[in-house]
Amino acid sequence: MQDAVMKSMLSEYAGYALQGIMHIIPDKEPKKYLYDLIADYPTRGGKGFRPGLCIATCRAFGGRLDQALNSATALELFHNAFLVHDDVEDVSYVRRNKPTMHQYNNMGIAVNVGDAMNVLSLKPLLKNKEVLGPALAMKIFEEIEHMVAETVEGQAIELGWRKDNVCRLDDADYMRMILKKTCWYTCIHPVRIGAMIGSCGKVAVDKFNRFGYFMGTAFQIQDDILNLVAEENKYGKEIGGDIIEGKRTLMLIHLFKTCNKKELEKLALFLSDTQADGNHEIAAWIMRLMDKYGSIDHCRKVAKYMAGAALKEFCSVFAALPDSKDKKFIEELIVYMINRDY
Amino acid sequence: MKDSRTSSSNGNKRKPSDKKWFTGIDPNGVMNNAQRILNTAVEVLEEEIAAGILAAKKIEKKVIDVDEVRSGNAEELMSRIRRDTHDAVDIFLDALSVIANYVNGLSETIEKTKKNGVAKEAPNPVSGYQVPTVKNDLPVKAGESMDITIELSNDNEKPMEVSLRKAALVGPDENKIAAKNIIISPQTFTLKPLSKQKVHIAVKVPVICKPGSYSGLFIDNKNTRICTVVVVDVIK
Known part of the structure; x- marks a missing residue:
């Protein structure tokens, strides 16, 4: 499958979810500081991974697009709500090549819009009752409840590390945080929900956990790498932003463990107040340090290991399904996630 | 896509058609490193799933209506708890079973x-x-x-x-x-x-x-x- 074909398919899936989102935004006041802003992030052009995985898995299991549409819409809207809140929590300036919502409005409005997006995400889940029946709709609701709980717990872990300026972390700490913060909602639950719908609730979906976990970890590590090395206009966020925000990425954790004592002390001092004046120079120094100690190369390898493990899991859990465009898409998406430049 | 892959008719056998994907990996150290990292990852997943089951069981305990149990209408409630507990064990064992290749023919x-x-x-x-x-x-x-x-x-x-x-x-x-x-x-x-x-x-x-x-x-x-x-x- 060509890059262009993959992008086109992702764009198609994202388009379905965007239509669903636009359909549920209330046409009423207050518009200026609430309902008009809800469509902002979704219309900036998301990658479409989550609705893509949900719809493709559903269809790979024999389901139809219309059956997965509500769940795909909810996943994408929850994702965008997380982004609005994440940007506030991380004090980010740019999202998908535009100013973050709290930058061009204010924090209060951004938080409130994020809240509204979370609430609106429940609507399509309630509509699932009409399309899928009450039993399956309730099962999907439970999936989403777990997904949101894991995501906020993961975010809490990372925010806590930053607040306490934790500099002694290992790979397992990172993987646990990423499992909770990213993997459940980016890969595991979209696949689980898609399989539930496509199989009319007959498939035991726990078997997809490892597949989604490996895939999600590869995705997140690649995202962290891109934050350091990507072209800003393609990536859509400020390059090196994670360092400025003090995010505990796998690269930073590798650096903690490999740099010398003096460098570690300087690093810890910087991380204790990443918003201080002059810290852009120190952030550049950290990037050079990561290069010196091979932190980025190390993480590229880990991302490849994870993608390899995800491919192996794919062969195991999707093998019995007949070949289809959607099944092929899921398989190709694994490698695409770690080769992407945006 | 930079790495196209082939698949058999049943989708079960695949081999990379492009070795570029593995560029930069030391072949001597790759297996050990990969194994160590993947083991760490799997352990984390297992621990988190187990923790989730325990947390769910705790919540289940909290929502038991003690008065209802004592009033004699306990059968339905207990059936639900039994079912949920079995579900939890199912989840746990399934998560564990996927990490291992099942060896038949051994009775230990x-x-x-x-x-x-x-x-x-x-x-x-x-x-x-x-x-x-x-x-x-x-x-x-x-x-x-x-x-x-x-x-x-x-x-x-x-x-x-x-x-x-x-x-x-x-x-x-x-x-x-x-x-x-x-x-x-x-x-x-x-x-x-x-x-x-x-x-x-x-x-x-x-x-x-x-x-x-x-x-x-x-x-x-x-x-x-x-x-x-x-x-x-x-x-x-």
Whole structure:
């Protein structure tokens, strides 16, 4: 499958979810500081991974697009709500090549819009009752409840590390945080929900956990790498932003463990107040340090290991399904996630 | 896409058509590194799923209507709890079973001996065989260490490769005794036909460990039937 074909398919899936989102935004006041802003992030052009995985898995299991549409819409809207809140929590300036919502409005409005997006995400889940029946709709609701709980717990872990300026972390700490913060909602639950719908609730979906976990970890590590090395206009966020925000990425954790004592002390001092004046120079120094100690190369390898493990899991859990465009898409998406430049 | 891959008609056999994907990886070190990292990842997933099940069980306990149970309308409620508990065991065993290649044709038993520990059998409602539980005889204080000894026997006439995977012990309020505080000796060995092997499990309880009962499932990497639940009671 060509890059262009993959992008086109992702764009198609994202388009379905965007239509669903636009359909549920209330046409009423207050518009200026609430309902008009809800469509902002979704219309900036998301990658479409989550609705893509949900719809493709559903269809790979024999389901139809219309059956997965509500769940795909909810996943994408929850994702965008997380982004609005994440940007506030991380004090980010740019999202998908535009100013973050709290930058061009204010924090209060951004938080409130994020809240509204979370609430609106429940609507399509309630509509699932009409399309899928009450039993399956309730099962999907439970999936989403777990997904949101894991995501906020993961975010809490990372925010806590930053607040306490934790500099002694290992790979397992990172993987646990990423499992909770990213993997459940980016890969595991979209696949689980898609399989539930496509199989009319007959498939035991726990078997997809490892597949989604490996895939999600590869995705997140690649995202962290891109934050350091990507072209800003393609990536859509400020390059090196994670360092400025003090995010505990796998690269930073590798650096903690490999740099010398003096460098570690300087690093810890910087991380204790990443918003201080002059810290852009120190952030550049950290990037050079990561290069010196091979932190980025190390993480590229880990991302490849994870993608390899995800491919192996794919062969195991999707093998019995007949070949289809959607099944092929899921398989190709694994490698695409770690080769992407945006 | 930079790496196109081929698939057979049943989608089961694939090989990379483009080696570019692996550029930059030292072939001598890759397997060890990859194995170590993936093992870490799998352990994290297992621990989190186990913690999630325990948390769900705690919530289930909280929502039991004691008055309803006492009023005699308990049957429906108890049926629900039984079903949920079975579901939880299903989830747990499924998560564990996918990490191992099931080895058929071996019928092994796991026996426990008492050293500082005492063995208890607990029925497994899902798989039809019993997952044994080993527990420390006397509670251990936070900051102290304790040992439990189990004995594995191979009743077959073929040698059996055993590689035990340790797990963090999960206790009250999701407090844990990390896997790094546990030493299994020997952890990997070959059990000759019709022979037995004692395995020592040493647990160092962290000073900050809260009192309560901590448990975790120790399982063979290849054969999920070789497993035991280790329970450690911690006191102040």
